[in-house]
Amino acid sequence: MNETQEIGLPARRAALDVMTAALARRNGLDEALARPAFGALPPRDRAFAMALALGTLRRLGAIDRALDARLAKPPPEAVRDILRLGAAQAFVLQTPPHAAVGTSVDLAAANPATRPFKGLVNAVLRGLLREPPDLDDPEALCPPWLYARWRAAFGEEAARAVAAVIPEEPPVDLTFKTPAEAERLVPELEGEVLPGGTVRTRRKGELSAWPGYGEGVWWVQDASAAVPARLLDVRPGEAALDLCAAPGGKTLQLAAAGAQVTAVDRSAARLRRLSENLARTGLSAEVVVADVSDWDDARRFDAVLLDAPCSATGTFRRQPDVLWAARPGDIAALAGVQARLLDSAAARTRPGGRLVYCVCSLEPEEGEAQAEAFLARHPDFALAPIAAGEGGAPEASLRPDGTLRLLPHQRAGGQDGFYVARFRRSG
Structure with missing residues (x-):
């Protein structure tokens, strides 16, 4: 039976x-x-x-x-x-x-x-x-208005390739505190090490029973989501700020690299998960419950990371409902929020410091257009171009201006869709 x-x-x-x-x-x-x-x-x-x-x-x-x-x-x-x-x-x-x-x-x-x-x-x-x-026709797998947007932004071939990833069950991606711990546990986890250091596994079952979980040597984080924190390239002892930090994978990355991290998010419930992971991994960070746009703190930081709230259309592999929850009006509304948060992030970046902006969205208004408008508003910032393959990003994701447009089909086995831009403030 x-x-x-x-x-x-x-x-x-x-x-x-x-x-x-x-x-x-x-x-x-x-x-x-x-x-x-x-x-x-x-x-x-x-x-x-x-x-x-x-x-x-x-x-x-x-x-x-x-x-x-x-x-x-x-x-x-x-x-x-x-x-x-x-x-x-x-x-x-x-x-x-x-x-x-x-x-x-x-x-x-x-x-x-x-x-x-x-x-x-x-x-x-x-x-x-x-x-x-036929339940695998890419054009039928998402709302027509979204497919039309992807076709306009990336072309017909890329839009079909993005949509073709929708029905695929994603593997589990893990970020390790150190490369040595990853090398030690890859065989037991039946995993492979991706460029940048993410370990990908098709293993199933309760995560808490997996090798290394109890030791706190890894956390779950999509391969694309791990790229932005790597691009900050923090050094031990640097002051790093993670804005809109929950659920906390990027905070853990920055702390594991030796930075003095402050993690800010307005959701106390989601920050509890971050605090639990900090305790499990033995890493430390200052955790602040606050709205980033009006957080009353005058400090400036060497490295600032803003993973802004967005339509999240790039996360459909693990959250397929986002495609059906999204509405055209959401994108414009969220773009306004992202602009305000970017301005707040800029004010918290010290002269000579770095700012990385990212969104898990496939929509240009939340990515490319935000970076262009930000530079127009802030002449004291300039793009710090990302190199091919830097941070573990597929080379196909590198745009001519040195920003990243990570599309789900660009990595074998898939990845979340992201936009990433790195800026440097003049000294």
Whole structure:
């Protein structure tokens, strides 16, 4: 018997709850996964529910296109969500057809609001099974307005390559305190060392049981997310400022390099995670709960890192819901926030100091346009061009002006999308 046949309705209901929350609001996915009810599921059910929810979200656009072709009129959203999960069971998780259809019909029957549609669920899913849809067409994998933006920004070929990464399950990337510790544990972690020092592994399971976790020698951090802190090139004893620091991977990098780090973020809850990781790794930093734009502190720092709040469209590999939570108006609104934060970061950079600005966004208004506007507002800053391959960034990500546009397809196995610019203040 296929293992997914042995997993019952509670796991599928949990997957439905997770997917519904993810599509309802930004950060809904993380909130749903943190709920006590989800955590109370047996480990196997919890793993299945997460795989089903994420598998559905990663192919949501293509699944909806296949469903629309078989629906005479749009059903209630709750019914569509059940159909989405049924299609993902059959074509993504490879659940046996009768189990994918039967459990979806059971989900519909269990809710008075969707019960009248259980016949529709049965008919639509059986129709899909007779004529399997293409769920890997890149243009169908994300909202059309976003794909159009990527095509305008990067060209048709690159836009298709970016979108083609959406359905891929990402590996786990780890940053180590020292290269020696990475070399020691790579075999046990079944990992490979990427340019820059990130260790990538396809290992699965509870992180706390992995080699080195209890010793505090590594933390989880996407390969792209590890690049900006390396580009600051901090030296032992330098004063470094990490703005919008939570959840803290970059703070840990700067502290591991020997800097005297101050980490600022307005979210006390997210900073708790940073403090926990500092304690686990034995690293130290001053942690400040404050809004960066009006933080009342007159200090200036040798090195300043601003990972600004953004649309986060570059993080879709691990958070596929961001593609569906984003709205065109969000990008313009967030661009205004980023400009204010950049001005605050500039004021906190000492003469002769370095400032690195980054966003995990694929949108030019949050990246290239911000850097250009910043230089126009601050003539005492100039770009400090990044060299090819510096910081472990793929050479394909280097722009002619010496900034980085890291795209998800530029690294084998994928990476988060980022924009990174490095500035130096005149002395």
